[in-house]
Amino acid sequence: MTPEQYRKTSRIFQQALELPPHHRLSYIQSACAGDEEIRRQVEAMLRSDTEPEGVLDRPPAESVAKLFEAEAPKIPKRIGQYVIERELGRGGMGVVYLASRADEQYHKHVAIKILLADQENAKLVARFRRERQILANLDHPNIALLLDGGATPDGLPYLVMEYVEGVPIDEYCDNHRLPISARLDLFLTVCSAVHHAHQNLVVHRDLKPGNILVRKDGTVKLLDFGIAKLLQPQPGFAMEKTATGMRLLTPEFASPEQVRGDPITTATDVYQLGIVLFQLLTGHHPFHYTNRAALITMLANDNPDPPSVAIDRVVEEEGPGGEKIVIRSPEKVAETREGTPVKLKARLRGELDAILLKALARNPAERYPSVEQFAEDIRRHLSGLPISLFANNSGYQLRKFLHRNRTSVLLGATAVLALAGVLTTTFWQANIASREGRKAERRFQQVRTLANSLLFEVHDALATQPGTTMARQVLVEKAQQYLDALSAESKGDVQLERELATAFHRLGDLQGNPSFANLGQTSAALRSYQKAAEIRRRLIEANPSQAELQVDLSSTLDALGDLYLTLGNTRSALESYQRARSILEALRSTRPQDRTLKVQLAQNYQSLVDAYLNLGKTLEAIDFNNKALSLGQQLADADPGNPVSQRNLAVAYNRAGALYERLGDHEKAAEWLDRALRIQQQAQQETAQDPRARREIAQTYLDLGRNALARRSTAAASWFQKALVIFRDLASTDPRNAQAARDLAYAEMRVGDAFLQANQPAQSLQHYRQAHEIFHRLLSQDQFNILARRDVGLAFEKIGNLHLTTGNLQVALDSYRRFQDAARSWIQTDPRSSTAKHTLGIASLKVSELAAKSGDLVNAKRNSQEAVEIFEALYASDPNPENGRALALALFQQASLVDSRSERKAFLGRCLTLLDQLEKVGLAVTDQRIRHAAQQALAALH
């Protein structure tokens, strides 16, 4: 309708109203003169006009005052159970009050921090919310406890923290005239707290004596993780740039990168800890500056004075009468430390100078890589061991040795012998391999036999025993050392080199192959596999006709593929698997009945299933799974008494179940899982102790539980519990095994799901927390493991779901954002992974929804837009029901957020069309609620 047509409609309507009702219709007929659209519109308007009461006849809201409710900041006298007593201080973030519990007889004091900023100030609110979640995670005796948190009736977020009555650490040291060693001890406690925060991916960014208090009883407490920034990038948050960062910063404790506006990392805390320690030891700032502007220039260009030099400074201030007063001098700083300037200087010179200059390096990459290493050197210094910085200096090592063993050196020869031992071992080891003669030859063979026995017999025997991951690692490493030494001797000896490659391959398995019990060292595993592959390629080049060498290479390629998947490099994983496949298929064409080949190939096909699933190519995945199934069936039929063949077949059944689950066919999935379970239960009788067999059966329990959950069956909880019992046992008997830990965490998560479904959020949270803790530990041990990063993200999703159900929206949003961050970094590492994209899409949807709930429509819209784009692309390349349903959801969410009516209509329309499409091609969408909601919303628009 054009404005002209509208004016005409309005005019005819108004004139019709002037007429008596029974004349109106005929008037309209003639006035509209054949324009049907206008006529229909006028008639509709007349009908509306006669309706008793429409939307516009009532006030738009019952009381508008309530609309502003959340927007009127005021400080209550009481918050939750706490009565506010007085203000403790004000900072960039808000006001801190001293308060005490109102409902208890004895008065326990707490500090309550309230954000004063307007609700409109979204950045501050976001930062504050972040702090709340971070602090809740930081449970450490030297970090001020977070007791509670919430929002005031006015909607102001607040934190209740342990109230720490103490003095800043530098004052404390001076008041107690602590000598250098005691100061270092105290400082080590600070390091342990900061290290703990770093393990939780939290950087403090504002470490200074004022934030490190010591209580009367000597306990150190770190305060105020107020501007803590998560180590992970936070694209959703639009992190404040340096300008704001600087506003909250104390310039005297800034690091060069903070001044430059460069990224802030754990190295920033190392630097700030360096400043704190510098001051504790010398009483001075590392830089001798006159004003802040000068300091900033020095930070960017100069190196600090060594502590032993800084103590020579004399600092004067002008007194009230203009006279100079010396506030710091060598004598004054020595007085509260080692007594005299000479003693203090001697104490600082050398190691402590070196340690501090390392911590205070201008370039973050040149500092200690972690607080832990910083602390370790201080500990070594305190116990007289060589510090890491001088490790390559043999004169220094010798001096240290003699100093440490001063007493025994005086007593006699023992220590001298020990020293000689230290110095000659390497020399001796280096020479042993080059000895000649028959004796050496015999020894060579003995060592080789031993190494092989360790590598194959002993290793394989251990592998079936629970809890032996660690022992196996020692074993394989030892064997490899022997073989390494031998291999220098034996270039060209095919058999020996083959053994060496096998040793590297097995070492890789143990270090980090997710398909086996492993130590969670992904990068080390990759290197071992690469070495193995290199040797094997060389051998094939020299001996192209030996088939077993090719089989060897294919198995290493498969293992490399597993590793690439773990590292988030799906493209290389697929390449490796496909190369292995073409080797194996070529060999098989000449020897179709070779059992080893079949076993390898079945394994390879299953790996390809995983890779294709990850790439979002469901059809290819189904194809390879069928191949794996048929090979597995052949092998099991040919050798019905072999429990390993039976187990492998069960695993193939299990995967088939997972595939059907993905296709939305829960009934079929259940059938396959039942078949897998039957085989596994039978095989279990023969291999009751084998941790691998137990793991596989527990996996099936988990899958059956998930299947039950999807079918809304109450059996889910008991399946999950059964799996949990096994995984707990496996993890506790083999504590170094990362696979077992990861399995356990997944089981914990599932049990949490079941509790949540049964409406028992408290139990659910316990299990989710367990899962999160394990995932987190695994990630911190293995930072490059992108799947570990994803796992941490998944735990956050679960925790977010839980807080959403309990109505704790802020925490839920925060959790979802972390989930989203994990998904983003996953995609950054593995841009081709469609699983990663799917995960990000889900995360964005959840963030969108939560943002909408908390009234942040800009973010809500941006995130749902992102989800729509992701799922559109995924559905276009892989139209499986999971992607379809997700897209429908995203479209629905987007519809609720767009501004214009026509856009809203369009999104709802697309949502419904998509659901129709999915149904037409027979991809089951079990849940009709999306459709109903969309239809309802669409009807409301007409």
Next chain:
Amino acid sequence: MPDHVDKHAVTQLLCDLQGGRSGAADELLPLVYQELRRIAAAYMRRERPNHTLQATALVHEAFLQLVDQTRVDWKNRAHFFGVAAQLMRRILVEHARSRGAQKRGGAVAKLSLEEAINYFPQKDLTLLALDDCLKELEKLDPRQSRIVELRFFGGLTTEETSEVMGLSTATIEREWRSAKAWLHSQLSDLKGRSTPSSPAS
């Protein structure tokens, strides 16, 4: 903080606005918003908490508080009420957008993606749909849309609207009735209105 915004400043801004100074509207908006909020908050604090405060009362009180009555004529009034009604509309619509969440704070347990659908709040669709239609009306007939904004969102009477817009009360009545009929015909009222909607355009 001073009790409230400086009367002189707001009055001056209104005069500037009428004099055509660009930017005056941008400066006025936050001041009016702040005052609306202040009055509303005072209501919540002082009065019986369940007492209903209507948009009409709110906007009028803000006008009295903010504007030096001796210095303004009807055109200044028009500007003021125009701005206030616009703000009320924005606040009401945004409130409607997020309202579902407050009603459904303690929803039942949900887990899987399929069930995520339940998370989505039931928006107050009537007000949102009305806002959409009003945007359309603005394109078709800006004057009618302004009348709706003043009367419905700003809570002004026919007389006040006529005064603010400089039109006769008869015209206001006629245009209001027409706009209302059109909007109602566009809206399929969720609360049981039986009027069949016009065929989809």
